[in-house]
Every structure is written in structure tokens, then in C-alpha cells.
Amino acid sequence: MVAALQKLWHDQVARASTATNTIQQLFGAIGAAVMSIVLAALPAKQFGVPTSQGPLAATTAPADPGTHDTAARAVAESFASTLLWALVLMVVCLVPAFLLPRRAVASDESRPGSTPVLAGH
Known part of the structure; x- marks a missing residue:
């Protein structure tokens, strides 16, 4: 989030912070839903039942001594x-994270009446 917000002006930070938090919450929920569907679908496939009955x-099945x-x-x-799917997705997300800038980007002083977030850094 720091890399995303460091080029913004103070009056833009609140909206950008809200947007980034919303995006994180949204995609976190989507990721959890996808992982739960994958987790339900795999046993359903192995036990030959519909996906909705996979967790059941x-x-x-493990409770039956015969199976x-x-x-x-x-x-x-x-x-x-x-x-393993979750691990692969995390590694894919780490690739762009390593490409983020490691230090503050020089601020653009061309906007009158406002100061950049990292002014003086």
C-alpha cells in the first residue's frame, strides 16, 4: 500500500486508501470462496458425488471403517x-511485489496548494 500511496497528495490519500482496502477485502473474499470451492470439488470428484456434497x-466416508x-x-x-494452488497464487503475487520501488519516489512540486504525502523524505 505504501508504494501505491507514495505519489499521492494528502487530499487524495483518503480515497486511495479506501479504494485499496476495498479491493483487498473484495479479492480476499473471492480468493477464499474459490479455495473453498476447489476444496469441495476435489473430494466430490474422488467420491463420485456432486460438488455441493463433497464436504459431506x-x-x-472416513467415519466408515471399511472406507x-x-x-x-x-x-x-x-x-x-x-x-498447493494457494501457494502457487501467492508466489505469482510475490513477483510484482518484488518489482515495487524500494525507496520513496521524488515528489512532483507542480501542484500548488498541496503537499505530497512523503514530502521531505
């Missing part, structure tokens, strides 16, 4: 695959 199958080992392995593989 993942909890009831416990196979079901436990399927559930563990589902969690491993879902967490």
Missing part, C-alpha cells in the same frame, strides 16, 4: 492440492 462425503483409509487419503490429497 469427505466427513462421512476409512481410502477416504482419509482422498481428503488429505484434496487439502494438499488446494493448499
Whole structure:
């Protein structure tokens, strides 16, 4: 957020901060929803049930002694695959993060009546 806000003027910071927080909340919720769908779909596929019943199958199948080992392995593989997807997405997000500027960008003094956020830095 610092890199996104450092070139702004004081009167722009509130709107930009609100927008960045809203975007973070929105995409965080979307990411959690996608990961939960992936986590529900993988056991559903392995147990041969609809996606909406994947979590139910993942909890009831290990309880049956006859299918416990196979079901436990399927559930563990589902969690491993879902967490691997999350890890890959985090690594993809780190690439642009490393490209962000490491120090304050020189401010543009051309705007009269306002001061930049990082004035004097």
C-alpha cells in the first residue's frame, strides 16, 4: 500500500486508501470462496458425488471403517492440492511485489496548494 500511496497528495490519500482496502477485502473474499470451492470439488470428484456434497462425503466416508483409509487419503490429497494452488497464487503475487520501488519516489512540486504525502523524505 505504501508504494501505491507514495505519489499521492494528502487530499487524495483518503480515497486511495479506501479504494485499496476495498479491493483487498473484495479479492480476499473471492480468493477464499474459490479455495473453498476447489476444496469441495476435489473430494466430490474422488467420491463420485456432486460438488455441493463433497464436504459431506469427505466427513462421512472416513467415519466408515471399511472406507476409512481410502477416504482419509482422498481428503488429505484434496487439502494438499488446494493448499498447493494457494501457494502457487501467492508466489505469482510475490513477483510484482518484488518489482515495487524500494525507496520513496521524488515528489512532483507542480501542484500548488498541496503537499505530497512523503514530502521531505
